[in-house]
Amino acid sequence: MFNRKFASVLGGLLAVAPAFAYESSYNLPVGVTPVSRDVFHLHMTVFWVCVAIAVVVFGVMIYSIIKFRKSTGAVADKTLLHSTKVEIIWTTIPVLILIGLAIPAARTLVTIEDTRNAELTVKVTGYQWKWQYEYLGKDVSFYSTLAADSNEARQLHSGIDVKGVKDYLLNVDHPLVVPVDTKVRVLLTGNDVIHSWWMPDFGVKKDAIPGFINEAWFKVEKTGHYTGQCTELCGRDHGFMPIVVDVLSKEDFAKWLADQQAAHKAAAMAMNTAAQAN
Amino acid sequence: MHAVTDTHAVDHHDHKPHGIGRWLFATNHKDIGTMYLVFSCVMFFLGGAMALGIRLELFQPGMQFFDPGFYNQLVTNHALVMIFGAVMPAFVGLANWMIPLQIGAPDMALPRMNNYSFWILPFAFTLLLASLFTPSGGAAGGWTLYPPLSLQSGNSFPMTIFAIHLMGASSIMGAINVIVTIMNMRAPGMTLLKLPLFCWAWLITAYLLIAVMPVLAGAVTMLLTDHYFGTSFFNPAGGGDPVMFQHIFWFFGHPEVYILILPAFGIVSEIIPTFSRKPLFGYDAMVYATASIAFLSFIVWAHHMFTVGMPLAGQMFFMMSTMLIAVPTGVKVFNWTSTMWKGSLSFEPPMLFALAFLFLFTIGGFSGLMLAFVPADYQYQDTYFVVAHFHYVLVPGAVFAIMAAVYYWLPKWTGTMYDMTLAKWHFWVSTISVNILFFPQHFLGLAGMPRRIPDYNVQFTDWNMVSSVGGFIFGFSQLLFVWVILKAVRGGAPATDRVWDSDMTTGLEWTVASPAPYHSFETPPEVH
Numbered sequence: 001m002f003n004r005k006f007a008s009v010l011g012g013l014l015a016v017a018p019a020f021a022y023e024s025s026y027n028l029p030v031g032v033t034p035v036s037r038d039v040f041h042l043h044m045t046v047f048w049v050c051v052a053i054a055v056v057v058f059g060v061m062i063y064s065i066i067k068f069r070k071s072t073g074a075v076a077d078k079t080l081l082h083s084t085k086v087e088i089i090w091t092t093i094p095v096l097i098l099i100g101l102a103i104p105a106a107r108t109l110v111t112i113e114d115t116r117n118a119e120l121t122v123k124v125t126g127y128q129w130k131w132q133y134e135y136l137g138k139d140v141s142f143y144s145t146l147a148a149d150s151n152e153a154r155q156l157h158s159g160i161d162v163k164g165v166k167d168y169l170l171n172v173d174h175p176l177v178v179p180v181d182t183k184v185r186v187l188l189t190g191n192d193v194i195h196s197w198w199m200p201d202f203g204v205k206k207d208a209i210p211g212f213i214n215e216a217w218f219k220v221e222k223t224g225h226y227t228g229q230c231t232e233l234c235g236r237d238h239g240f241m242p243i244v245v246d247v248l249s250k251e252d253f254a255k256w257l258a259d260q261q262a263a264h265k266a267a268a269m270a271m272n273t274a275a276q277a278n
Numbered sequence: 279m280h281a282v283t284d285t286h287a288v289d290h291h292d293h294k295p296h297g298i299g300r301w302l303f304a305t306n307h308k309d310i311g312t313m314y315l316v317f318s319c320v321m322f323f324l325g326g327a328m329a330l331g332i333r334l335e336l337f338q339p340g341m342q343f344f345d346p347g348f349y350n351q352l353v354t355n356h357a358l359v360m361i362f363g364a365v366m367p368a369f370v371g372l373a374n375w376m377i378p379l380q381i382g383a384p385d386m387a388l389p390r391m392n393n394y395s396f397w398i399l400p401f402a403f404t405l406l407l408a409s410l411f412t413p414s415g416g417a418a419g420g421w422t423l424y425p426p427l428s429l430q431s432g433n434s435f436p437m438t439i440f441a442i443h444l445m446g447a448s449s450i451m452g453a454i455n456v457i458v459t460i461m462n463m464r465a466p467g468m469t470l471l472k473l474p475l476f477c478w479a480w481l482i483t484a485y486l487l488i489a490v491m492p493v494l495a496g497a498v499t500m501l502l503t504d505h506y507f508g509t510s511f512f513n514p515a516g517g518g519d520p521v522m523f524q525h526i527f528w529f530f531g532h533p534e535v536y537i538l539i540l541p542a543f544g545i546v547s548e549i550i551p552t553f554s555r556k557p558l559f560g561y562d563a564m565v566y567a568t569a570s571i572a573f574l575s576f577i578v579w580a581h582h583m584f585t586v587g588m589p590l591a592g593q594m595f596f597m598m599s600t601m602l603i604a605v606p607t608g609v610k611v612f613n614w615t616s617t618m619w620k621g622s623l624s625f626e627p628p629m630l631f632a633l634a635f636l637f638l639f640t641i642g643g644f645s646g647l648m649l650a651f652v653p654a655d656y657q658y659q660d661t662y663f664v665v666a667h668f669h670y671v672l673v674p675g676a677v678f679a680i681m682a683a684v685y686y687w688l689p690k691w692t693g694t695m696y697d698m699t700l701a702k703w704h705f706w707v708s709t710i711s712v713n714i715l716f717f718p719q720h721f722l723g724l725a726g727m728p729r730r731i732p733d734y735n736v737q738f739t740d741w742n743m744v745s746s747v748g749g750f751i752f753g754f755s756q757l758l759f760v761w762v763i764l765k766a767v768r769g770g771a772p773a774t775d776r777v778w779d780s781d782m783t784t785g786l787e788w789t790v791a792s793p794a795p796y797h798s799f800e801t802p803p804e805v806h
Contacts, residue, residue: 025721025725025737025740025741026720026721026724026725026741027721027724027725028657028724028725029726035653038653039653039654039656039657042651042653042654043648043651043654043657046647046648046651046654047648050644050647050648053644054640054641054644057611057612057615057640058637058640060615060619061615061618061633061636061637064615064618064619064621064623065618065623065633068554068618068619068620068621068622068623069622069623069624070555070622070623070624071624074620074621074622074623075622076554076555076556076620076621076622077556077620077621078556078557080556080559080616080619080620081557081559081560081561082559082560082561082562082563083560086612086616087560087563087609090608090609090612091605091608091609094604094605094608095605098601098602098604098605101601101651102597102598102601105597105651105652105653105654106594106597108653109590109593109594109597109652109653110590112653112656113590113593153340154340154341154733155341156341156342156344156345157341157342158340158341160340161340162339162340162736163339163736167735168339168735168736169339169733169734169735170735192426193424193426193427193430194424194426194427194520196585196659196660198660198728200657200726203653203656203657204656205585205656205657205659205660206585206587206656207585207586207587209514209520209521209586209587210426210514210515210520211514211515211518211519211520212514212520212521212587214586214587215587228726229726229728229731230728231585231659231660231661231728231729232424232585232660233350233419233420233424233427233660233730234427235350235418235419235427235430236345236346236347236350236418237346238346238350238730238731239346239728239730239731239732239733239734240346240733
């Protein structure tokens with residue numbers, strides 16, 4: 001009886017979970033990739049399991065605090081010393097709960113680690129304190145640095161009201177641009193110290209480590225403008241190397257890529273001409 | 279344990295040394311314990327001042343007070359001071375005071391080493407804090423000292439490294455002393471499974487310390503030679519491996535986490551039975567659970583570094599082993615709860631702090647469980663969610679347990695009862711403000727705020743303001759704690775030998791006078 005009631009309450013809570021999570025000023029974003037959604041649901045499931053356990057455990061504690069007070073004449077039952085039976089019960093039940101939670105977690109992890117069949121590969125290099133994006137095999141490469149207005153406002157005693165700066169500390173000069181509905185693989189490395197590339201809406205965080213190449217992938221389902229930050233302390237300006245990704249439709253991306261390649265070619269040609277003139 | 283002994287006969291033979299020599303050349307466990315506790319208190323306020331600096335800068339977006347480089351120094355040294363200067367010495371101080379009293383010994387087994395292990399600490403922290411005033415400033419790469427970043431440190435680097443070496447040497451000596459004392463100096467009849475749980479927790483902690491402090495020493499020595507002697511242990515340009523440092527560091531670091539919490543478990547296991555007027559439920563299970571946690575602490579280290587890019591099998595293993603820790607920890611929480619069940623509870627300050635520990639440490643345990651799930655950990659790693667998690671287990675966890683212990687045993691130390699009303703004020707202000715301080719940090723982390731950043735987007739303003747307000751209330755309310763202690767040291771209503779109105783104060787420490795005689799037990803008491 002109690003169990004059924006408990007289960008229905010828990011079910012109800014789980015049902016409202018997605019609605020509860022809409023506002024992102026206190027919870028993870030649901031995100032825009034299949035992985036970020038899986039991660040969000042894993043997060044909420046574990047959270048509600050914890051809440052359920054907390055209700056039971058804290059309930060017993062609060063009940064004891066209220067019911068067994070010396071000031072209300074409670075007399076201690078000193079015969080309650082130990083019980084192998086309950087020790088076994090409260091060892092076994094958590095183990096079962098954990099197994100139940102480990103299965104979806106393991107499944108999601110396997111998906112996250114599967115970087116095969118990527119349609120586009122971008123190499124991401126962390127520098128103190130900016131990112132470099134290289135579109136492998138596409139002849140496109142650029143640096144991505146904190147935008148000038150943020151950079152000016154964030155100086156000590158700048159006197160600029162940062163509330164007036166749009167996307168303060170979350171804007172860059174050249175965002176990473178990727179196509180929608182495409183499996184994009186990122187290869188991460190660091191040039192100087194360890195950085196970490198985090199895009200909350202994609203459910204991706206991976207360290208960019210000098211001497212190592214790490215892999216991650218995402219397949220964004222919605223065009224848009226997404227922001228993240230470096231999440232490994234990397235020195236003085238660690239807080240000032242944001243990550244911005246613009247997700248375009250496949251056609252817009254093809255056009256953008258062609259423009260970049262043309263600009264790249266023009267720049268290379270100009271360099272050649274200058275070199276020959278010398 | 280019921281001790282039958284006549285300790286009063288020995289009270290008259292106190293030969294207390296006087297003057298500064300009493301402290302400089304101290305070999306008495308109580309004097310050394312007091313010095314540890316006073317030192318820890320000073321460090322708690324110093325580390326707290328750094329924390330308030332951090333909360334001040336984070337009160338609103340934009341850079342108002344500090345250069346980002348100095349902010350990083352604050353973050354780094356706040357952690358080093360709090361971990362190695364405040365929490366660990368506080369536990370060692372409590373061990374010094376209470377272990378001989380609890381096992382019926384006259385003193386610690388190795389009194390001179392005890393003296394060295396304390397007096398190393400002021401030198402260690404002078405070095406560490408002096409490094410902040412060098413031209414290049416102090417260490418700014420985080421307390422975890424990850425290379426290659428930490429290798430960019432200026433010439434204060436050897437000062438930080440040497441300070442860490444000294445702290446490690448001090449901890450190892452303290453740990454050896456605890457083990458030798460507990461193994462050899464227990465009163466006749468006190469078998470290991472009659473040992474008070476505070477001693478048990480410390481015995482296990484001491485083994486952890488001996489196992490991992492040398493690992494830390496090795497890791498930081500390799501950093502030093504990489505920086506100054508041309509080696510390339512961690513330098514990729516020379517063929518080294520920066521990730522190896524993280525593995526070595528966390529092989530120390532995770533047991534270190536339990537070094538900071540196991541003695542707290544022991545303290546709470548002493549206090550809850552006293553004020554529930556009922557023996558601890560499942561004593562044996564508590565001992566085994568503590569030992570299991572200690573064992574597991576050696577095989578979970580890589581959960582601190584899931585994002586470095588480990589093989590799938592490695593991530594699976596560390597996810598599962600980390601989840602397992604929830605089981606013995608849960609057993610402990612359930613046993614404490616069962617101890618209160620059908621008890622006769624009263625709410626003196628030590629019990630209040632122990633109860634706050636029980637609730638708030640459990641919240642930290644829940645967020646710890648969430649962090650075990652690798653795919654979700656990718657989102658939490660290095661955000662304020664992690665900051666909230668470890669502050670919940672360290673502040674209302676370890677620090678509240680230390681305060682509970684002080685409030686529990688203070689009358690035994692001073693011989694006077696402290697101001698209960700003031701202590702309860704201290705409790706309520708601390709407990710409310712610590713939640714205002716740390717709870718919103720869960721929201722900040724989930725909403726996307728990375729840790730160790732001096733400035734943030736305006737979307738994070740509200741919770742940061744709330745957190746900073748809580749931080750300032752919490753910080754300043756600790757002055758109440760000092761006031762309560764000073765008042766009790768200067769005088770007050772005399773405390774009885776048993777101190778507390780409970781028939782569960784059955785430990786040997788309650789059989790001696792309050793204040794405890796200078797040489798605790800000159801003839802060993804019998805334990806039946």
